[in-house]
Amino acid sequence: MNTAAPATQNGVSVSVRGLWKRFADQPALQGVDLEVNRGEIFVIMGPSGSGKSVLLRHLIGLEQPDAGQILIDGQSIQSPGVMDRVRMAMVFQSGALLNSLSVGENVGLYLAEHHLKTPAEIARVVAEKLELVGLKGLEERSPAELSGGMKKRVAIARALVIEPQLILYDEPTSELDPLSAVTVAEEIMKLKRRIQVTSLVVTHDRDLAFGVADRIAMIRDGKILFVGTPEAVQHHSDPLIQKFITAEFNQTNPRNDL
Amino acid sequence: MFQNIGEMLVLLWRTLQALPQTWRQRRKVSEQLFEIGNASLLMACILSLFIGGVIALQTGPVLVQRGISSFLGGIIGLSMCKELGPVMMAVLIAGRIGSAMTAEIGSMQVYQEIDALRTMNINPIRYLVLPRLVAISLALPTLVVFSVLVGWIGGALVCVYNRQIGISFEAYFSNLQNVVEFKDVFNGLIKSLVFAVIIGVVCCHQGLVTLGGPRGIGRSVTKAVVNSIVLILILDYLLTRVLLYWD
Ligand SMILES: Nc1ncnc2c1ncn2[C@@H]1O[C@H](COP(=O)(O)OP(=O)(O)OP(=O)(O)O)[C@@H](O)[C@H]1O
Ligand SMILES: [Mg+2]
Secondary structure (H helix, E strand, O other): OOOOOOOOOOOOOEEEEEEEEEOOOOEEEEEEEEEEOOOOEEEEEOOOOOOHHHHHHHHOOOOOOOEEEEEEOOEEOOOOOHHHHOOEEEEOOOOOOOOOOOHHHHHHHHHHHOOOOOHHHHHHHHHHHHHHOOOOOOOOOOHHHOOHHHHHHHHHHHHHHOOOOEEEEEOOOOOOOHHHHHHHHHHHHHHHHHHOOEEEEEOOOHHHHHHHOOEEEEEEOOEEEEEEOHHHHHOOOOHHHHHHHHOOOOOOOOOOOO | OOOOHHHHHHHHHHHHHHHHHHHHHHHHHHHHHHHHHHHHHHHHHHHHHHHHHHHHHHHHHHHHHOOOHHHHHHHHHHHHHHHHHHHHHHHHHHHHHHHHHHHHHHHHHHOOHHHHHHHOOOOHHHHHHHHHHHHHHHHHHHHHHHHHHHHHHHHHHHHHHOOOOOOOHHHHHHHHHHHOOHHHHHHHHHHHHHHHHHHHHHHHHHHHOOOOOHHHHHHHHHHHHHHHHHHHHHHHHHHHHHHHHHO
C-alpha cells in the first residue's frame, strides 16, 4: 500500500523498451522505445488511433504488453512491489470519475481509501485542489451534473491529490476552453517545479505541447517516429511531422491525407 | 455458460481473502444493506404471503377430504422454511439486486471507472465486490426469515378463512410447532447463505467482465440474472441432497 506523500519527492525515470501490443485484429503498439528522464515533461503527439492511450495504459499497468519492458527508475513494473512503491496518477481521456460519488468524494478518494488523512484534512485538501483547477465549492455536485471540461478538471484535481512521482495525462486540454487550457498547462508546469514530478502528456493541442514540453515524441501507427526538443520538432524535415504540427484549416484546398 | 466458473471461484477466493478488511468498508456495506432492504422487503412480504396461501389452497381441500387436515400446519411450515422461502427469495433477489450489481459494476467497467480505481491503487475487489457480497450474505438469510414467517401467516389465513378448509388458527400453529424444528429453519438459512454467495459472485463477476457500451451492459445483466437463477436451482437440489444426510 502507498504511504503518506512526503511534500518533496523526486520524479521517476521511465524507460520503454521494445513494447508490442496487439488487439484481436490490429496491432496497437509496434516496438515502442522511449526514455523519459526524471522530472521531465514529455509530450506525446500523434494522430488519432496511433496508440497513445494504449501506451499510457501500459505505463500504469492497466494493460500487459505482448513483448517488451517498462522500467521505472530502472526496475521493471512487472517485478513485485514496484507499482506499490511508486506513486503514479493518470488523468483519463474521458475523466473516468466515479459516477456514484460526489465531486469532492472523487477527489478525496485516494486519501480516504488509503486512510492517509483524517476526514477534516481530506476536506481541506479537496477544497484546495478544486480551487486550483477553478472549481471552487463544487464538492457536493455529482459528476453527472458537470460539463465535459469540468469533469476533466476534476480528474486532474483527483490526480494532483496523489502527489504523484509520475503523472500521465491523456489529452488534458481537449474539451477545455482556451483559458482553462492555459490554466491546466500552467498547473502541469507548476507541479513539475514544486515536486519535480515526471509528466507524460498525450495531446493534440499544439499550444500545450510546445508550451510545456521539455521533449516531444511523435507516434504513428504504434511506432515512435521522432523524439526531440520542441525546436527540433518544429525544424524537423519529415513531411509527416511537419504536416501534423502545422495542419491548418484551408477551405480552398481541403486535405484528406494524414 | 459455465466456462467462467473457474474465474468466479477465483473472485470468491479473493473476496474471502479481503474479508478481514470488511470493517473498513462498513459504510458501503450498510449502504448496500439499506438498498437491498429498501428494494425488496415489501415485495418479499407480498410474495411470501401469496406463496403460503397458495400451498394451503392446493393441499388443503385434498387433506380435508381424507380427514387429515390437521397436518396442514406442518406441511406449509416445512415447505416454506426448507424450500420455498430460500428459493423464492433467492430468485427475487437475483432479479432485483443481482441485476443492479451487474449493471452498476458493468457500467463502471465500460466507462473506465474501474481502471481509474486501479490507477489509484484501490483494489476493485475490496472496494466494489466485498461490500456487496457481505451485504447480500447478511440480507438474504434475514429476508428468508421474514419470508418464512409471512408465508406461515399466509397459509394460516387461507386455512382459517377458506370455506373448503376451515381449520382453526390453534390447530394450524400447534401442528406447525410440532412438526417444524429449529434445524429445519436453519437448513433453509444455510441454503439462502449459499444462494446469496452465488448471486453476489455471479453478478459481480459478470459486471467486471462487461465489454462494449450500453449494449454490453444490457447483455451482461441478462446473463448474470439467468446464470444466477440456473445455478441457484441446481445447487438447491444438491444442497437438499447433502442436507438430508444431516437430518
Ligand atoms: N481495448 C481495446 N481492444 C481492441 N482494440 C483497441 C483497444 N484499445 C485500443 N485499441 C486499438 O488500438 C489502437 C490505438 O488506440 P488508442 O486508444 O491508443 O489511440 P489514441 O492514439 O489514443 O487515439 P485518440 O487520439 O483518438 O485518443 C486503435 O486502433 C484502437 O482501435
Ligand atoms: Mg486516446
